[in-house]
Amino acid sequence: MIEVLPLSGAVSVQPAGAASALRAEGLAKAYGAITVLSGVSLDIRAGEVHAIIGENGAGKSTLMKLLSGHVTPTEGRLEMDGRGVSFADAVAAEAAGVVLVHQEILLAPDLTVAENLFLGRELTRGPMVDDRAMNRRTAEVLASIGAHCGPRDRVGSLPLAQRQLVQIARALLEPRKVVIFDEPTAVLANDEVAALLDVVRRLRDRGAAVLYISHRLDEVEALADRITVLRDGRMIGTWPAEGLSQRGMAELMVGRELDMLYPPKRPEPEAAARLVVEGLRVDHGAVEASFSVRPGEVLGIGGMIGSGRTELFEGLLGLRPSQAGHVTLDGRAVMQRSVRDWREAGLVYLTEDRKGKGLLLEEPLAANLTLQALDRVHPGLALDRRKEAAALEKAVAEYDIRVRSLLLEAGQLSGGNQQKLLLAKVMLTDPSVVIIDEPTRGIDIGNKSQIYDFIDRLVRAGKACIVISSELPELVGLSDRVLVMREGRIVAELTGAEITEQGVVYAATSGQATGSAAARTETAAGERG
Amino acid sequence: MTSTATNIAGGEASRRIRWADMGPFIALAVVVLIGVLLNSSFMTGTNIANVVTRSAFIAIIAVGATFVISSGGLDLSVGSMMAFVTGIMILTMNRLEPSMGANAILVGAALGLIVGAICGLLNGLIVTVGKIEPFIATLGTMGIFRALITWMSDGGSIPIDRALRDPYKPVYFGNVLGIPVPVVITLAVVLVGAFVLYRTKFGRRCTASGSNADVARFSGVSVAKVRTMAFVIQGLCVAIAAICYIPRLGAATPTTGQLWELQVITAVVIGGTALRGGKARIWGTVAGALILEVIANLMVLSNMVSEYLVAAVQGVIIILAMLAHRFIK
Numbered sequence: 010m011i012e013v014l015p016l017s018g019a020v021s022v023q024p025a026g027a028a029s030a031l032r033a034e035g036l037a038k039a040y041g042a043i044t045v046l047s048g049v050s051l052d053i054r055a056g057e058v059h060a061i062i063g064e065n066g067a068g069k070s071t072l073m074k075l076l077s078g079h080v081t082p083t084e085g086r087l088e089m090d091g092r093g094v095s096f097a098d099a100v101a102a103e104a105a106g107v108v109l110v111h112q113e114i115l116l117a118p119d120l121t122v123a124e125n126l127f128l129g130r131e132l133t134r135g136p137m138v139d140d141r142a143m144n145r146r147t148a149e150v151l152a153s154i155g156a157h158c159g160p161r162d163r164v165g166s167l168p169l170a171q172r173q174l175v176q177i178a179r180a181l182l183e184p185r186k187v188v189i190f191d192e193p194t195a196v197l198a199n200d201e202v203a204a205l206l207d208v209v210r211r212l213r214d215r216g217a218a219v220l221y222i223s224h225r226l227d228e229v230e231a232l233a234d235r236i237t238v239l240r241d242g243r244m245i246g247t248w249p250a251e252g253l254s255q256r257g258m259a260e261l262m263v264g265r266e267l268d269m270l271y272p273p274k275r276p277e278p279e280a281a282a283r284l285v286v287e288g289l290r291v292d293h294g295a296v297e298a299s300f301s302v303r304p305g306e307v308l309g310i311g312g313m314i315g316s317g318r319t320e321l322f323e324g325l326l327g328l329r330p331s332q333a334g335h336v337t338l339d340g341r342a343v344m345q346r347s348v349r350d351w352r353e354a355g356l357v358y359l360t361e362d363r364k365g366k367g368l369l370l371e372e373p374l375a376a377n378l379t380l381q382a383l384d385r386v387h388p389g390l391a392l393d394r395r396k397e398a399a400a401l402e403k404a405v406a407e408y409d410i411r412v413r414s415l416l417l418e419a420g421q422l423s424g425g426n427q428q429k430l431l432l433a434k435v436m437l438t439d440p441s442v443v444i445i446d447e448p449t450r451g452i453d454i455g456n457k458s459q460i461y462d463f464i465d466r467l468v469r470a471g472k473a474c475i476v477i478s479s480e481l482p483e484l485v486g487l488s489d490r491v492l493v494m495r496e497g498r499i500v501a502e503l504t505g506a507e508i509t510e511q512g513v514v515y516a517a518t519s520g521q522a523t524g525s526a527a528a529r530t531e532t533a534a535g536e537r538g
Numbered sequence: 539m540t541s542t543a544t545n546i547a548g549g550e551a552s553r554r555i556r557w558a559d560m561g562p563f564i565a566l567a568v569v570v571l572i573g574v575l576l577n578s579s580f581m582t583g584t585n586i587a588n589v590v591t592r593s594a595f596i597a598i599i600a601v602g603a604t605f606v607i608s609s610g611g612l613d614l615s616v617g618s619m620m621a622f623v624t625g626i627m628i629l630t631m632n633r634l635e636p637s638m639g640a641n642a643i644l645v646g647a648a649l650g651l652i653v654g655a656i657c658g659l660l661n662g663l664i665v666t667v668g669k670i671e672p673f674i675a676t677l678g679t680m681g682i683f684r685a686l687i688t689w690m691s692d693g694g695s696i697p698i699d700r701a702l703r704d705p706y707k708p709v710y711f712g713n714v715l716g717i718p719v720p721v722v723i724t725l726a727v728v729l730v731g732a733f734v735l736y737r738t739k740f741g742r743r744c745t746a747s748g749s750n751a752d753v754a755r756f757s758g759v760s761v762a763k764v765r766t767m768a769f770v771i772q773g774l775c776v777a778i779a780a781i782c783y784i785p786r787l788g789a790a791t792p793t794t795g796q797l798w799e800l801q802v803i804t805a806v807v808i809g810g811t812a813l814r815g816g817k818a819r820i821w822g823t824v825a826g827a828l829i830l831e832v833i834a835n836l837m838v839l840s841n842m843v844s845e846y847l848v849a850a851v852q853g854v855i856i857i858l859a860m861l862a863h864r865f866i867k
Contacts, residue, residue: 328756347758348755348758349758349760352758358756362752365750365752365753366750366752366755366756367756369746369749369750369816371749371816371817372746372749372816376742376745376746380742380743380753380754380759381757383739383742383743384739387739390738391738392738392739392741392742
């Protein structure tokens with residue numbers, strides 16, 4: 010891989026005298042033979058905001074889990090105040106003064122703010138909990154971060170932004186040397202973001218070392234003193250934030266050449282649009298979009314996680330509440346939009362959540378393969394076991410699903426083979442439009458390249474394909490046209506030479522923000538799940 | 539991959555799966571063996587016929603429960619529903635007897651099936667349309683059905699008309715080729731149940747909904763429809779059990795079918811069906827119902843343990859079955 014650093018002289022120089030609160034050297038993490046992060050050396054200094062940026066899957070979350078004791082590194086060492094440390098778990102890290110503020114809200118909604126703050130470490134007087142002391146202390150912490158709720162408020166009744174502050178307050182109950190934020194603004198609207206950034210600045214000004222992980226480059230630009238870039242599980246470098254533009258950051262995050270993983274692009278299709286979606290509103294307007302796709306075309310959907318991509322298509326399929334919108338397939342208006350109706354009409358959706366929504370992990374392969382096409386495989390009353398076995402054998406050969414036995418359960422396959430089984434499952438319905446959400450999440454490069462070939466083949470056979478992907482190289486390498494989503498809206502359409510990783514990242518992270526309703530719905534769904 | 543390799547591995551996989559599924563039948567064999575060793579009168583023809591016949595009600599209802607549970611539901615109302623359906627049937631038969639004679643039994647039985655199906659539909663709709671946890675929904679209808687039978691019988695009993703006793707008697711006491719009629723009916727219910735569950739698209743969708751409702755939804759399966767239908771099947775099974783039950787005691791009372799829901803769920807679970815749904819074992823359910831009845835019978839026959847402790851022993855059995863399940867996994 011060729012490393013091209015677009016900014017000369019940006020590699021960090023350690024200024025003398027800056028107090029390093031937490032220092033990592035050669036940090037690496039491997040799960041079995043798979044290295045997810047390696048060669049990370051950085052220091053977080055007291056009184057600075059140090060931002061970590063990188064694409065999805067670059068290793069940001071692994072890094073912060075290593076630094077906060079949630080995961081133990083396989084290599085490298087940590088130093089605090091010049092002494093080597095190692096954290097057995099998150100509790101040990103917190104005792105040493107390093108705390109991670111989680112992205113998801115981890116609070117008990119039926120308890121009060123104070124009860125949540127002191128959950129598991131209640132103050133007591135004799136055998137009884139000392140509510141008065143806890144409420145007093147809570148009020149102090151809340152005031153110090155500028156939260157407007159009271160210690161006796163029930164957390165469930167607070168708006169999301171206040172809950173986020175309560176979560177931060179919980180992390181700051183004890184004095185901390187290093188505070189790590191994991192995408193703290195993912196669930197917040199714009200004005201709330203500004204307030205949160207103030208909290209972060211206040212922490213810094215009081216001398217804490219802040220590690221700030223975010224995919225919102227505008228925030229990073231506004232907040233960070235220094236920026237470390239991760240890419241593909243490796244550290245690219247650390248730069249002073251001054252003089253690094255959002256575009257510069259995006260280029261650093263991407264900075265790589267496309268290889269031969271992807272099939273050559275197809276000629277521009279001449280046919281009219283097959284699927285036309287106009288003004289579809291999902292989740293009561295949190296996501297709203299219009300788009301169309303032609304036969305013989307791969308339409309890529311880019312954007313950060315939480316930008317509403319999955320929600321848009323789950324809404325189209327009737328898997329989420331959707332309103333209004335005019336949808337036509339091959340020129341005919343589609344009125345009934347359930348998975349079943351769409352299947353009859355010839356449109357299928359492959360979920361991004363292979364294990365949770367795609368396959369029955371404890372059921373045999375054949376039952377999984379035919380679940381979506383039961384009426385097609387078994388036209389009669391009874392199940393036709395022989396036909397089912399034949400369909401499985403055909404799918405295994407056609408999609409190169411590597412199995413020890415045809416009688417295995419779906420959960421016994423590797424991720425790549427599960428993904429191929431899922432693809433075979435929806436293709437069994439013989440669709441004319443295929444929507445694939447994260448076609449290669451968590452699978453190895455060999456299976457990836459096969460799946461790209463399948464997609465290429467089905468598009469060349471005249472089907473229309475929509476690929477939703479967080480992996481930029483994949484999006485750029487596969488798509489004939491890319492729509493970029495941000496905060497529930499399509500903000501850019503890229504065609505031809507415009508389809509570059511930088512272009513997608515820039516459209517996905519910059520420009521006018523209008524609130525992050527889409528991200529909020531995703532979090533809400535997560536809380537339900 | 540060569541086909542030989544596939545076959546060999548396939549053989550291993552199927553052997554392993556079969557072994558795990560044998561659990562309830564092995565348990566049944568062990569219980570029977572203990573019975574033979576403990577008491578000489580256990581293995582007599584009349585006693586065996588008696589045990590199997592008595593287990594028929596639980597077995598029939600438990601077939602329905604296998605559908606409900608494997609689709610991700612639970613029905614606590616079966617015992618009360620059974621009493622309610624029995625009451626409706628007897629009242630109908632008694633009313634029609636003067637004009638129709640013994641044919642009143644057929645009409646009453648048909649009505650029983652309809653009422654059972656409607657009761658099941660009611661449970662199903664509360665769960666799926668009302669989106670109420672099956673445990674709570676059927677806890678509610680359990681109370682309703684129980685109160686209705688108590689009200690209908692005015693706290694006493696609803697006896698069947700004397701004129702109907704004789705023509706109805708063979709349904710419980712008769713036999714076909716030496717096999718008691720309730721056993722024949724049970725066998726028929728189990729065969730149909732096994733066919734629907736294992737050999738039809740509905741059965742496949744049923745286990746898919748229980749295994750992972752999201753996957754089913756994303757695959758275009760109407761989970762609500764499937765679950766509602768499972769409750770209707772449960773209602774039908776309850777009605778069939780009621781049809782067999784009436785000639786046995788000849789009356790419906792406020793205690794008819796009391797606590798049967800627990801025995802039914804026990805039979806299903808020790809039969810190997812997963813309580814969280816997704817895995818259905820109809821024949822295992824039958825073995826479960828037999829195990830419960832054999833244990834009760836043994837305790838009555840032998841003097842080692844008081845028969846008042848039957849429920850306790852059955853309780854121990856279900857816990858042991860669950861533990862065995864965990865360790866086999």
